[in-house]
Amino acid sequence: MDSTAFSERTRAACQAREILDRVGDKWSLYVISQLSDRTKRFNELKRDIDGISQRMLTVTLRGLERDGIISRTMYPVMPPRVDYALTPMGRTLLDTVGSLVSWAEEHVDEIEATRARYDARTESFPEPE
Amino acid sequence: MDSTAFSERTRAACQAREILDRVGDKWSLYVISQLSDRTKRFNELKRDIDGISQRMLTVTLRGLERDGIISRTMYPVMPPRVDYALTPMGRTLLDTVGSLVSWAEEHVDEIEATRARYDARTESFPEPE
DNA sequence: CGGGATCCACCGTGATACTG
DNA sequence: CAGTATCACGGTGGATCCCG
Numbered sequence: 662m663d664s665t666a667f668s669e670r671t672r673a674a675c676q677a678r679e680i681l682d683r684v685g686d687k688w689s690l691y692v693i694s695q696l697s698d699r700t701k702r703f704n705e706l707k708r709d710i711d712g713i714s715q716r717m718l719t720v721t722l723r724g725l726e727r728d729g730i731i732s733r734t735m736y737p738v739m740p741p742r743v744d745y746a747l748t749p750m751g752r753t754l755l756d757t758v759g760s761l762v763s764w765a766e767e768h769v770d771e772i773e774a775t776r777a778r779y780d781a782r783t784e785s786f787p788e789p790e
Numbered sequence: 791m792d793s794t795a796f797s798e799r800t801r802a803a804c805q806a807r808e809i810l811d812r813v814g815d816k817w818s819l820y821v822i823s824q825l826s827d828r829t830k831r832f833n834e835l836k837r838d839i840d841g842i843s844q845r846m847l848t849v850t851l852r853g854l855e856r857d858g859i860i861s862r863t864m865y866p867v868m869p870p871r872v873d874y875a876l877t878p879m880g881r882t883l884l885d886t887v888g889s890l891v892s893w894a895e896e897h898v899d900e901i902e903a904t905r906a907r908y909d910a911r912t913e914s915f916p917e918p919e
Numbered sequence: 920c921g922g923g924a925t926c927c928a929c930c931g932t933g934a935t936a937c938t939g
Numbered sequence: 940c941a942g943t944a945t946c947a948c949g950g951t952g953g954a955t956c957c958c959g
Contacts, residue, residue, distance in 0.1 A: 671840075674823040676894040677887065678816075683901075685814030687807075687932075694803040703941050711800075714933055719942065729904030740940040741939080750897060757893040758806065764886040765805040768879060772812075775858030816952070832921050843953055848922065869920040870959080923958075929951085938943075 683728055688713055688721040690758065693747070696731060697755055700746040730754060812857055817842055817850040819887065822876070825860060826884055829875040859883060 684690055691710045695701060701709070707718050722745060725731040730751040736742040747755070813819055820839045824830060830838070836847050851874060854860040859880040865871040876884070 670823045670826065671820070673891045673895065674819045676898050677891040678819055679898070679901075680890060680894040681810065681814045681819065685810045690803045690807055690810065691800070694799045697799065707941095715942075716934085716944095717932065720932090727905055727908040728901045729908075735941095739939090741942080743941065750900060753897070754893065757889050760886050760889045761809060762802045762806040764883065765809040766802065768882070769805050769808065771879060772808075772857045776856055779856040779858075836921095844922075845924095845954085846952060849952085864921095868959090870922080872921060921959095923956100925956085926954085928953085931948105931950085933946105933948085935946085936944085939941095 683724065683730070684754070684758070686721070686724075688717055689725060692718075692721055692725060692745075693730070693751065693754065693758065696745060696747045696751075700744045703743050703745070706745065725751075812853065812859070813883070813887070815850070815853075817846055818854060821847075821850050821854060821874075822859070822880065822883065822887065825874060825876045825880075829873045832872050832874070835874065854880070 684693065688710065691713070692706060695706055695709050703718070703722075706722075707713060707715065710718070713721075722731065722733065726733050729748055732746050732748050734744040734746070736744075813822065817839065820842070821835060824835055824838050832847070832851075835851075836842060836844065839847070842850075851860065851862065855862050858877055861875050861877050863873040863875070865873075
């Protein structure tokens with residue numbers, strides 16, 4: 662085998678990381694999932710995503726908008742109204758995320774069990790205070 | 791429709807986030823991709839993953855080991871020798887990651903173009919110093 | 920060779936208050 | 940309603956030194 666496989670894989674992993682930087686933060690996945698069935702307004706998202714702050718919702722929406730994953734529609738009315746929706750590209754991401762979600766659902770139990778076993782092993786050596 | 795879709799989706803997004811917390815950090819994906827074809831040793835990984843520090847390789851390997859994604863085999867010899875490999879569960883993650891990588895490859899150009907357009911729009915309003 | 924321990928800079932995140 | 944501005948904190952990651 663030649664070294665092409667390596668560089669190709671590294672390049673691919675690098676691109677994948679850029680995507681993970683986008684959807685891998687604390688809130689993006691929630692926003693994406695909340696917009697998967699229909700357009701929503703700012704406070705609607707804020708209500709539906711438990712625990713998110715106003716600021717972080719703004720930041721997250723800006724980031725997703727910047728990358729063309731969601732669209733932002735402002736209506737110049739009083740009071741202000743802004744609608745957020747997934748773009749076509751954002752919709753294609755749903756399938757990919759779905760694959761990740763499936764993996765998570767299938768392995769969450771196994772991971773937690775492995776994690777618990779690992780912790781039990783390592784924590785059984787308490788340092789003498 | 792009932793509210794099941796919402797809670798189900800939120801729960802799923804939550805589990806997906808746990809997975810993203812695992813593989814979504816700065817280095818995990820590189821380690822996983824580097825181990826995709828064969829077992830490797832510590833310094834071998836350090837050489838092959840450009841820019842990773844000793845500390846971060848250790849931290850990343852521990853995290854992946856803790857969740858059962860990679861296995862760690864120590865040989866009590868002098869000098870020490872430690873082998874890292876993907877576990878069967880880690881291998882199943884390769885397919886999922888592959889899906890993400892494919893999405894990234896397909897859309898990286900579109901994302902960068904959208905991003906550039908967004909930045910050009912927003913940066914065209916310089917604050918008067 | 921394969922780490923561990925320590926210190927530190929950065930920045931993602933949250934709380935709060937204010938605004939058009 | 941849909942933000943912006945400011946401050947503060949904590950966790951992530953990098954640099955360095957040391958160890959078995």
